[in-house]
Amino acid sequence: MADPTLPLSHTSSWVTDMSKSLSTITQTAENSDRLTALETRIQRIESSLNTILTMFSLPTLNPTPITPLPVPDPTIPPSTAPYIYTPLTPSNHEIRILVVYSSEKDDDPIMCSFVTVSLEADQGAQVAGDKGQALHALANFKALSYTWGTMADMKSIILEGHLFPVTANLHSAMLRLRNLTRDEGAKGTIVPSSWWIDAICIDQSNIEERNEQVMLMTRIYKKSSGVHIWLGESADNSDLAMDLVSQVGDTKPIGPGDKQVVYPNHGIEEKIKHWEALTALFQRSYWNRVWVRQEVATPKTAVVSCGDRTCGFDKIAMMAELLNILNEQLGYQPLQHKVLKIEDAASATKNMGTSCYARASTLAKLRLAAGNSMYTRTTNYMGLKDLLFQTRACDATDLRDKVFSMLGLVDPEIYSIRPDYRLSLHETIVSAAQCIISTTQSLDLMSACQNSKRLHGLPSWAPNLLDDWKCQPFETTIAQSWVQDMRGATDFVFVFEGGGECILRTKGRKGGKIVTISDDSPNPFDSLTKLDELYAKWKNFVRISCKKLKYKKNSHEMEVMESNFLSKESDKWWLWLISGWNDIAYEFRYADDGRTLLPDEGPAYNQDQKMVESVLLPSVDHETAVQVTGKKKIYENIRKYGIGRTVAILEGGHVAFVPKDSMVGDDYCSFRNTSFAYVLRKQKGTRYAVVGEACCISIETARTKTTVVNDNFEII
Numbered sequence: 001m002a003d004p005t006l007p008l009s010h011t012s013s014w015v016t017d018m019s020k021s022l023s024t025i026t027q028t029a030e031n032s033d034r035l036t037a038l039e040t041r042i043q044r045i046e047s048s049l050n051t052i053l054t055m056f057s058l059p060t061l062n063p064t065p066i067t068p069l070p071v072p073d074p075t076i077p078p079s080t081a082p083y084i085y086t087p088l089t090p091s092n093h094e095i096r097i098l099v100v101y102s103s104e105k106d107d108d109p110i111m112c113s114f115v116t117v118s119l120e121a122d123q124g125a126q127v128a129g130d131k132g133q134a135l136h137a138l139a140n141f142k143a144l145s146y147t148w149g150t151m152a153d154m155k156s157i158i159l160e161g162h163l164f165p166v167t168a169n170l171h172s173a174m175l176r177l178r179n180l181t182r183d184e185g186a187k188g189t190i191v192p193s194s195w196w197i198d199a200i201c202i203d204q205s206n207i208e209e210r211n212e213q214v215m216l217m218t219r220i221y222k223k224s225s226g227v228h229i230w231l232g233e234s235a236d237n238s239d240l241a242m243d244l245v246s247q248v249g250d251t252k253p254i255g256p257g258d259k260q261v262v263y264p265n266h267g268i269e270e271k272i273k274h275w276e277a278l279t280a281l282f283q284r285s286y287w288n289r290v291w292v293r294q295e296v297a298t299p300k301t302a303v304v305s306c307g308d309r310t311c312g313f314d315k316i317a318m319m320a321e322l323l324n325i326l327n328e329q330l331g332y333q334p335l336q337h338k339v340l341k342i343e344d345a346a347s348a349t350k351n352m353g354t355s356c357y358a359r360a361s362t363l364a365k366l367r368l369a370a371g372n373s374m375y376t377r378t379t380n381y382m383g384l385k386d387l388l389f390q391t392r393a394c395d396a397t398d399l400r401d402k403v404f405s406m407l408g409l410v411d412p413e414i415y416s417i418r419p420d421y422r423l424s425l426h427e428t429i430v431s432a433a434q435c436i437i438s439t440t441q442s443l444d445l446m447s448a449c450q451n452s453k454r455l456h457g458l459p460s461w462a463p464n465l466l467d468d469w470k471c472q473p474f475e476t477t478i479a480q481s482w483v484q485d486m487r488g489a490t491d492f493v494f495v496f497e498g499g500g501e502c503i504l505r506t507k508g509r510k511g512g513k514i515v516t517i518s519d520d521s522p523n524p525f526d527s528l529t530k531l532d533e534l535y536a537k538w539k540n541f542v543r544i545s546c547k548k549l550k551y552k553k554n555s556h557e558m559e560v561m562e563s564n565f566l567s568k569e570s571d572k573w574w575l576w577l578i579s580g581w582n583d584i585a586y587e588f589r590y591a592d593d594g595r596t597l598l599p600d601e602g603p604a605y606n607q608d609q610k611m612v613e614s615v616l617l618p619s620v621d622h623e624t625a626v627q628v629t630g631k632k633k634i635y636e637n638i639r640k641y642g643i644g645r646t647v648a649i650l651e652g653g654h655v656a657f658v659p660k661d662s663m664v665g666d667d668y669c670s671f672r673n674t675s676f677a678y679v680l681r682k683q684k685g686t687r688y689a690v691v692g693e694a695c696c697i698s699i700e701t702a703r704t705k706t707t708v709v710n711d712n713f714e715i716i
Contacts, residue, residue, distance in 0.1 A: 071101060071190050072111040072158065083162040085203040086116070090212045093119040095220055096201040097137040102179045102191040110157040110174050112164075115194070119219055141194035143221050145295040146173050146230040147286050148199060148397065159200070170199060173230040176305065196220055198291075207421050214419040218298055218408030226301035229286070234307030236280035237273070242309035244274055244615060248322070249315035251611040263614040268622055274615055275334050281306065282320055282356040287363070290394035291405045293387070296363050297370035298409075317364030322605050322612065324357035329636045332617070333525055362390060370409065381411040385436050385445045386476070392448060393468050400428045402465045414439055426457055430502055433462040437492055442673040443506070447473035447693040452661070452681055454716070459502040460690040461715045471644025471659060473693060474580030476675045503687070504715040508671040511696065512651035514664050514679070516545055521646040521660045522638050531635045535574075538647045542566060545649045561653050564697070568595045571634060573697060577657050579637040580676060580695045586633055597630025650696060659692035666691055669713070680713070687714045
């Protein structure tokens with residue numbers, strides 16, 4: 001007896017899907033007997049279900065058949081005339097879905113056709129004919145996420161009977177993916193699959209359509225049945241890398257009653273090869289492509305293919321995060337011991353040396369922030385400022401896409417900016433900055449500027465999206481929000497003068513000028529020994545500065561500075577400073593002498609520790625074994641936030657963590673509703689240029705409610 005609680009929608013949906021699958025198969029003489037048998041089986045199932053539904057006085061099933069799509073005839077020569085797009089109707093939120101037909105041979109031409117459908121259409125409606133085909137495509141299409149690749153090597157597909165140019169990488173992806181939905185037993189049958197591929201489904205020559213479709217892209221990816229990520233063909237031992245992703249991701253810690261896991265026994269040379277293969281995988285240009293952020297954030301599911309290997313996105317993201325933890329927290333950089341230098345391998349940037357592992361793991365964090373992960377299926381809007389922080393170091397064919405690609409992830413009711421490819425790059429960046437500052441009533445965006453020389457004609461208060469980061473922004477936690485006088489209404493006024501000069505007028509407070517600054521700062525891949533030396537130099541710099549300044553008016557402040565940064569347990573103050581307050585709750589463990597730090601625990605990750613050690617980490621007795629130090633948390637933050645920064649002393653004897661290109665005489669300034677202070681450089685009159693974000697613990701803790709924010713600034 002059937003379960004009387006079984007929802008009708010579940011039963012109807014299942015049979016409807018079965019009928020739809022049948023209707024998409026084009027009959028041929030060779031497989032007509034098999035199709036007839038399959039159709040008979042479905043009819044019997046439907047009849048049985050109708051009997052059960054009748055018993056419970058429920059309406060019976062009567063699915064409307066869908067007319068099969070006409071299959072292109074590969075024997076007809078394609079037209080060499082350019083394909084002419086049929087215009088979409090923007091008011092209906094129409095999109096084109098690409099129907100890709102399977103093939104018998106790998107070298108068969110890629111045959112495609114279009115189905116046009118509105119995103120507002122009812123996917124569950126029972127409709128016959130062309131509309132039924134469109135609804136079927138809308139309900140089942142996948143979105144492809146990939147890199148366009150070079151335009152110098154173009155291939156052709158056949159679209160609606162016309163030769164249509166695509167890049168070699170896209171052509172490679174379509175060759176691999178066109179047979180995904182065809183069962184092994186369906187040979188001799190041409191099976192269509194539905195896809196949304198931006199380079200084909202959008203008329204790239206129509207600017208108005210591009211603007212409209214870019215605004216719909218988040219909805220398109222969310223509406224899809226999932227996103228399929230194509231990393232490219234197998235290369236640089238990528239098969240090994242993908243196998244390692246699955247091996248580590250599939251192994252879970254065991255408990256009572258679980259089957260015993262047999263761990264591999266790899267030598268150090270094999271483990272180095274594992275790192276090389278994984279590093280090469282995460283160095284692929286896909287991970288740095290700007291549009292990837294939106295494409296990965298919102299779909300229900302995400303799958304990754306590289307060559308003929310496929311795995312879930314969550315697994316590959318967890319591997320990236322694992323490598324980033326080992327690289328950043330432990331500072332384990334095994335490729336330094338090989339000809340393949342980690343400066344070249346794990347870094348894709350010139351200034352900071354941002355790890356390629358961090359770039360990939362950031363995508364998983366973005367997907368989680370948007371509400372999509374293996375645990376959740378909701379959608380959350382995000383702040384445009386945080387999204388621009390992610391796109392600055394990304395690659396984009398059109399640099400305006402560093403802004404436009406993120407607009408689908410923000411609340412359009414809050415942010416008024418829209419994609420408009422008629423705007424210049426300068427206009428796009430400045431208008432985005434105005435929108436963010438005015439909307440948030442905060443200057444947190446200035447952490448993304450780092451452009452005191454106003455390169456590319458940009459004002460120093462607008463994010464410089466053309467150059468890479470000089471230093472990583474602190475985590476924005478509103479470190480100053482507990483200070484009463486730094487909250488409240490703000491006055492941000494934008495003034496546009498002749499010659500394209502853009503001025504931001506506001507009020508703030510000066511915390512003192514820089515009186516001396518250290519010459520020492522870390523390099524992206526400093527060893528533990530180098531970091532020990534740097535930490536000692538910074539402490540010595542503070543000690544020498546105290547002696548030099550003690551005989552001036554600030555003797556009390558110097559004593560406070562010595563107490564905080566040079567005492568036995570000064571490490572917590574250094575950690576607060578270097579982390580920008582983010583690790584204020586961290587507790588160090590000291591030996592009985594009160595000065596020696598005890599070794600910290602290892603890094604925290606979710607994978608099976610024994611499996612990680614067996615495939616990635618050297619044995620404890622090997623010369624390259626991971627070194628454990630009590631300063632692990634400090635050095636982790638130096639690796640993260642210290643690149644491009646150094647230590648300085650301000651007027652009043654305050655220790656500050658400032659941009660490396662700060663100069664003696666620069667001002668340390670704070671602003672309302674803004675998480676961190678900024679170093680500003682005096683220009684003409686009352687005008688200043690932003691040097692960069694800074695942190696000073698003693699100034700923040702010394703604030704009182706009586707201090708007035710009344711300094712006027714004109715930031716250019």
